[in-house]
Amino acid sequence: MIFASPAAAGTACVVASAVAFGAMAILARIAYASGVDTPTLLALRFAIAAVAMLAMALVRKVRFPFGPMLGIVVALGALGYGGQAFSFFTALTLAPAGLVALLLYLHPALVALLAALFLHERLTAVKLAALALALAGTVLTIAPALGASDGVPSGAGVVSGIVFAVMAALFYSLYIIGAAWIGRRVAAFPMSTVVCASAAIVFVTASLVRGPQWPQTSAGWLAVLAMALLSTVAAITLYFAGLRRIGPTRAATLSTLEPLVTVTLAALVLDERIAAIQMAGGALILAAVTLLARGRTA
Numbered sequence: 306m307i308f309a310s311p312a313a314a315g316t317a318c319v320v321a322s323a324v325a326f327g328a329m330a331i332l333a334r335i336a337y338a339s340g341v342d343t344p345t346l347l348a349l350r351f352a353i354a355a356v357a358m359l360a361m362a363l364v365r366k367v368r369f370p371f372g373p374m375l376g377i378v379v380a381l382g383a384l385g386y387g388g389q390a391f392s393f394f395t396a397l398t399l400a401p402a403g404l405v406a407l408l409l410y411l412h413p414a415l416v417a418l419l420a421a422l423f424l425h426e427r428l429t430a431v432k433l434a435a436l437a438l439a440l441a442g443t444v445l446t447i448a449p450a451l452g453a454s455d456g457v458p459s460g461a462g463v464v465s466g467i468v469f470a471v472m473a474a475l476f477y478s479l480y481i482i483g484a485a486w487i488g489r490r491v492a493a494f495p496m497s498t499v500v501c502a503s504a505a506i507v508f509v510t511a512s513l514v515r516g517p518q519w520p521q522t523s524a525g526w527l528a529v530l531a532m533a534l535l536s537t538v539a540a541i542t543l544y545f546a547g548l549r550r551i552g553p554t555r556a557a558t559l560s561t562l563e564p565l566v567t568v569t570l571a572a573l574v575l576d577e578r579i580a581a582i583q584m585a586g587g588a589l590i591l592a593a594v595t596l597l598a599r600g601r602t603a
Contacts, residue, residue, distance in 0.1 A: 315550025319559040322543035327566025329536035330402040331574050332528040333394055339525020342518040343394050344511040346529065351390075351505035353533035358498040361542075369499065370491045378487060378496055382503030385480035390504060392473035400466025401577045406567035407446055407587040408470035413557070413594045414439035415478035423482060431596060438593035443471075445586025493545050501537070561591045 336346055362369070370378055396405045414436050420426040447467050487496060520526045548556045564587065571577040579587075 311550045315547040316555070316559065318543045318547030319551065319556050320562060322540045322547060323560050323562040324566050325535050325540035325543065326560075327406070327563040328570060329532055329540075330397055330406055330567050331570045332532045332536060333397050334402055334575055335528040336520060336525050336532070337398060339520040339522040339528070340518060341520045341525060341529070342515075343391065343398065344508055344515055345517040345519060346532075347387075347390050347394060348505065348508035348512040348517070349529045350533045350537060351501050352509055353530065354537040355498065355502040355505045357534060357538045358494075358501055358541075361538075362495065362498050365494075367492075367495050367498070369495045374487070374490060375499070377483075378491060378499045379503045381480065381483045381487065381496075382500030383507045385476060385483055386500050387504045387507045389473050389476035389480055390508075392469045392476055396466045396469035396473060398466070400463045400470060401571065401579065402575060403564075403568035403571040403577055403579045404446065404463075404583065405466065405470045405473075406564040406571075407583070407590060408443070408467065409474050409477065410561070410564050410587075410590050410594055411439055411443060411471065411474040412477040412481065413597045414590075415474055416481050417597055419478055419482050420485075435593040435596045438589050438596065442586040442589030442591075442593065445589065446583050448582060448586075493548075494542075497541050497545075557597075558595050561594050564591070 333346065341349075361367075369375070393405065393409060396408075417426075417428070417432045418436060421428045421432075484496065520529060544556065544560075547559075551559075568579055568584075568587070572579070
């Protein structure tokens with residue numbers, strides 16, 4: 306398909322990336338149903354993705370960071386992205402996929418707050434309004450899970466899942482703050498490749514220490530492969546391709562499709578139900594993301 310303009314091509318790339326990322330939670334639930342545990346699942350995801358990205362980097366003759374900067378990027382992948390992945394995938398074993406996906410999107414508001422604390426960025430009226438929207442959205446999103454609600458899962462397990470989902474948003478926020486600083490010195494694709502490889506080393510080691518629990522069905526293995534190639538390699542590559550064409554503001558705004566894709570697929574594939582009040586909360590969180598993205602140009 307030939308696009309009429311670079312902007313149209315960039316938009317298509319970012320939308321496709323959001324769909325690929327959004328499908329990851331559903332693929333993870335399919336993989337979990339096959340008997341795999343979280344360390345093994347993440348070890349397989351990042352190891353397969355790292356091999357594919359390293360192969361692409363060799364073909365493209367990508368230059369990787371070296372020296373102290375390489376160590377910093379490795380730490381970013383092992384601790385920042387690794388912590389986010391472990392928290393997110395653990396949350397998926399405890400709470401509905403749609404709920405987890407919506408709570409992960411607290412990260413733009415958290416990034417604004419952390420950037421003010423650590424990078425000395427000014428908390429403008431737009432950022433404060435976005436933080437208020439995100440907080441209100443979080444309250445609405447988690448409220449049904451904290452008490453009785455018709456048809457909505459609740460209880461200690463779901464509450465733990467909510468805690469892990471919020472932790473995932475916090476880890477992702479710290480990762481983004483670190484990546485923003487490193488991104489001034491290292492190109493995006495080599496940084497992403499080193500991050501994936503570093504996370505792979507962490508989870509392969511953890512899986513070997515615990516003893517791996519492999520997927521027991523062909524559907525489980527296909528889900529793992531799709532997570533690595535579609536929801537990691539393709540999603541990252543498409544996002545950066547779109548980012549070059551349409552810029553960070555439009556890319557960030559379009560990325561809010563990701564949790565909507567997850568919620569829709571969770572309803573269609575997993576028969577999950579999200580209460581109306583939770584959808585309203587999710588809408589407020591996504592409104593905060595959009596406000597922050599558009600506020601960058603103000």
